Amino acid sequence: MELLTDPSWLYDWPKWLDIPLMKWINNGFKVFNEEYGIYFEYVNNFLLGAILSLKKFLIMLPWPLVIALVVAIVFFSSGRKIGTTIFVGFCTFFIGFLHPRFWDKAIETTSIMLIGIIICVFIGIPLGISMARSVRVRNATLPVLDLMQTIPSFCYLIPGIMLFGLGAVPAIIATVIYAVPPLIRLTDLGIRLVDTEVIEAAEAFGASDKQKLLGVQLPLALPNIMQGINQCTMMALSMVVIASMIGTRGLGDEVLLGLQQLNVGKATEAGLAIVLLAIVLDRITQAYGQRIQERNTAPK
Amino acid sequence: MSKIEIKNIYKIFGPKPEQVLSMVQDGAGKEQVLEETGHTVGLDNVSLSIKEGEIFVCMGLSGSGKSTLIRHINRLIDPTAGKVLVNDVDVLSLNAKEILEFRKKTMSMVFQRFGLFPHKTIIENVAYGLEIQEVPEDKRKEIAQGQIDAVGLQGFENQYPAQLSGGMQQRVGLARALATDPQILLMDEAFSALDPLIRSEMQTQLVDLQSKLKKTIVFITHDLDESLKLGDHIGILNGGRLVQVGRPEDIILNPADDYVKAFVKDVNRSKVLRAKTVMSKIDKFDASGINPSSTYKYDEDTFIEDLIPRVLKDRSTIEVIDKTGTTTGYISSEELSEALTKTN
Numbered sequence: 001m002e003l004l005t006d007p008s009w010l011y012d013w014p015k016w017l018d019i020p021l022m023k024w025i026n027n028g029f030k031v032f033n034e035e036y037g038i039y040f041e042y043v044n045n046f047l048l049g050a051i052l053s054l055k056k057f058l059i060m061l062p063w064p065l066v067i068a069l070v071v072a073i074v075f076f077s078s079g080r081k082i083g084t085t086i087f088v089g090f091c092t093f094f095i096g097f098l099h100p101r102f103w104d105k106a107i108e109t110t111s112i113m114l115i116g117i118i119i120c121v122f123i124g125i126p127l128g129i130s131m132a133r134s135v136r137v138r139n140a141t142l143p144v145l146d147l148m149q150t151i152p153s154f155c156y157l158i159p160g161i162m163l164f165g166l167g168a169v170p171a172i173i174a175t176v177i178y179a180v181p182p183l184i185r186l187t188d189l190g191i192r193l194v195d196t197e198v199i200e201a202a203e204a205f206g207a208s209d210k211q212k213l214l215g216v217q218l219p220l221a222l223p224n225i226m227q228g229i230n231q232c233t234m235m236a237l238s239m240v241v242i243a244s245m246i247g248t249r250g251l252g253d254e255v256l257l258g259l260q261q262l263n264v265g266k267a268t269e270a271g272l273a274i275v276l277l278a279i280v281l282d283r284i285t286q287a288y289g290q291r292i293q294e295r296n297t298a299p300k
Numbered sequence: 301m302s303k304i305e306i307k308n309i310y311k312i313f314g315p316k317p318e319q320v321l322s323m324v325q326d327g328a329g330k331e332q333v334l335e336e337t338g339h340t341v342g343l344d345n346v347s348l349s350i351k352e353g354e355i356f357v358c359m360g361l362s363g364s365g366k367s368t369l370i371r372h373i374n375r376l377i378d379p380t381a382g383k384v385l386v387n388d389v390d391v392l393s394l395n396a397k398e399i400l401e402f403r404k405k406t407m408s409m410v411f412q413r414f415g416l417f418p419h420k421t422i423i424e425n426v427a428y429g430l431e432i433q434e435v436p437e438d439k440r441k442e443i444a445q446g447q448i449d450a451v452g453l454q455g456f457e458n459q460y461p462a463q464l465s466g467g468m469q470q471r472v473g474l475a476r477a478l479a480t481d482p483q484i485l486l487m488d489e490a491f492s493a494l495d496p497l498i499r500s501e502m503q504t505q506l507v508d509l510q511s512k513l514k515k516t517i518v519f520i521t522h523d524l525d526e527s528l529k530l531g532d533h534i535g536i537l538n539g540g541r542l543v544q545v546g547r548p549e550d551i552i553l554n555p556a557d558d559y560v561k562a563f564v565k566d567v568n569r570s571k572v573l574r575a576k577t578v579m580s581k582i583d584k585f586d587a588s589g590i591n592p593s594s595t596y597k598y599d600e601d602t603f604i605e606d607l608i609p610r611v612l613k614d615r616s617t618i619e620v621i622d623k624t625g626t627t628t629g630y631i632s633s634e635e636l637s638e639a640l641t642k643t644n
Contacts, residue, residue, distance in 0.1 A: 197415040200376060201417070204409035204486070205409075215431075220418065296462060
C-alpha cells in the first residue's frame with residue numbers, strides 16, 4: 001500500500017527489485033569447486049606440464065637454431081617462396097635483436113599459444129565438421145559462438161582464475177574460449193562451400209560418408225580451415241598478451257610493466273616484439289593455405 | 301529386356317511433399333501446386349524403360365526435371381512416389397550400405413561442370429572410383445592409365461584439373477566414369493559447358509566409344525541436335541512431365557504436341573532421317589521408269605544428307621538395301637522432297 005502513496009520508487013530503481021544472481025553464482029562456484037576441484041587440479045597439472053616442457057625445450061635450443069627452424073618451416077609451407085622466407089627470418093631475428101630478454105619471453109608466449117591452438121584444433125575442427133553435417137548442431141552452436149564473440153575478451157579470464165588460479169593455465173582456457181569460434185565457423189563454412197557437383201561425383205561413385213569427408217570435403221575445405229587456424233592464432237596472441245593482467249608471463253607482461261612504470265620506450269619495444277611475433281605466426285599459417293588455394297584454382 | 305525401368309515417378313520439392321502428392325496425382329499443374337502449397341513439382345508421373353546397350357537421351361529445357369530424373373537412377377535423389385528398377389532390382393529397397401555397393405558396381409556419372417576433384421591429379425581423378433572400391437594402388441594406376449590413353453590425354457597424368465581446358469577436363473570426367481567399367485553411364489548435360497567445336501568432337505568420341513563398349517547410357521541434354529545425334533531413343537520432358545518418347549525419326553516426323561513441334565521446327569532433317577524411313581517400299585514403287593545406269597545402292601541406315609547430292613545432281617534414283625544386300629525400297633526426288641517438307 002505504501003507503494004501507492006509514495007511514488008518515488010518509480011524514479012529510482014528500488015533496492016528490493018534485484019535478482020541475487022551474484023550470490024547464486026558465487027555459491028554455485030564454491031560448491032562446484034569443492035566437488036570437482038580435484039579434476040581441475042588434474043587438468044591444471046597436465047596443461048602446466050605441457051607448457052613448461054615445451055617452453056624448456058625451446059629455450060634450451062640455441063637461438064640461431066630456432067630461427068633456422070622457423071625459416072625452414074616457412075620455406076616448405078609456403079611452397080619455397082624465397083621472399084617470404086627471408087622476410088619471416090628477419091622478423092624472427094629482430095624479436096631478440098630488440099632486446100635480448102624478449103627472446104625467452106617470446107618463446108614463453110609462443111608456448112602458451114601453441115598449447116592453446118592445439119586444444120582449439122581438437123575442439124574446433126570436429127565441431128565445425130559436425131555443424132556442416134547437421135542443421136541441428138548448427139542451430140544449437142551458432143548462438144553460443146555469437147555469445148562467445150560478443151563478450152569482451154578479458155571477461156574470459158574470470159572463470160579461468162576461479163577454476164585454476166593465476167598463471168598460464170587460466171590464460172590457456174581464456175585463449176581457447178576466445179580463439180576457437182572463428183576456427184569452428186570457418187571449418188563449417190569451408191565444408192559447406194565445397195562444390196555440390198564434386199560432392200555428387202564422390203557420392204555417385206559410392207563413396208561412404210567417411211570416404212567423402214576424408215577424401216574430398218576436408219582436403220577441399222583446407223584453405224578455409226587454415227584461414228581459421230590463422231585467425232585462431234592471431235586471436236590467441238592477443239589473448240595471451242591480455243592475460244598478462246592475471247600474471248601470465250611473456251611479452252605481455254613487458255608491456256604491462258612499461259605501462260605501470262610509465263616507461264613509453266619499454267612498452268613500445270615490447271609492443272614491437274609482439275607485432276613481429278604476430279607477423280611470423282601469421283605468415284607461417286597463411287602461407288600453407290594460400291599454396292593449396294593456388295593449386296585448386298590455377299590460372300587457365 | 302529393359303535395363304532401367306522407371307515406373308510412375310513423382311518428385312515434389314518442399315517441406316511436406318507427401319501431403320501435396322495426392323493433389324499432383326489428381327492432375328494439378330506445376331504452377332497451381334506452387335501457388336497453393338509452395339511446393340515445386342520436379343517430376344510428375346514419369347515412366348520410362350531403357351534397353352540394355354542403348355543411348356537414351358532425356359531432353360528438356362532447364363527446369364523440366366531432367367537432372368532430377370537422372371539422379372533417381374542412382375538414387376542421389378529419392379522419389380516422393382514411384383519405383384526405379386535397375387537390372388530388375390528395386391533401387392528404393394536398398395539400405396544405406398547396399399546403395400553404396402550398387403553405385404560402385406553398376407553405374408557411374410559424368411557431370412555438366414565436370415565435378416573433378418581439384419586437389420587430385422588427373423590420374424588420381426580417373427582412379428577415384430577404383431580407390432573407393434579399394435583396388436590396390438598399382439592396379440588402379442594401371443587401369444586409369446589405360447582410360448587416359450583411350451581418351452587421348454597421355455602426358456597430362458600428373459597435372460591438376462585447373463591446368464586443363466574444358467574439353468580436356470570433360471575427357472577426364474569421361475575416363476573417370478569408364479574406369480570402373482560400369483554397366484550404366486549417367487551423363488548429366490555432359491557436353492553442355494563446352495564450346496561447339498569441342499562439343500561436336502566429344503559427341504563423335506562418345507559414339508565411337510559406345511560402338512566398342514556397348515554400355516547403357518542415359519544422356520541428359522537441352523540441345524535437340526545433340527539428342528538426335530546421340531540418341532537411340534529420346535524422351536522429351538516438359539515441366540516435369542514426359543511428353544514424348546521415341547526414336548529420333550519418330551520425334552521429327554510425329555511430334556506429340558506443340559511443345560515438341562516448336563522444338564523440332566528448325567531441325568536439319570537430312571541429318572536425322574535415314575534412308576529406310578523415307579524410302580518407298582519396293583512393292584509400292586513403280587520401278588519401270590528408272591534408269592538403271594543412274595541408280596545407286598545405299599545402305600538403309602544412311603542419313604539422307606548423304607543421298608541428296610546424288611539425287612539432285614544426276615536425277616538418279618537410290619536403291620535402298622539392307623544388311624544382306626537385298627533391295628528393300630527406292631528413293632527418288634519425290635520421296636526426298638516429301639521427307640524434307642516441314643509439317644506444321
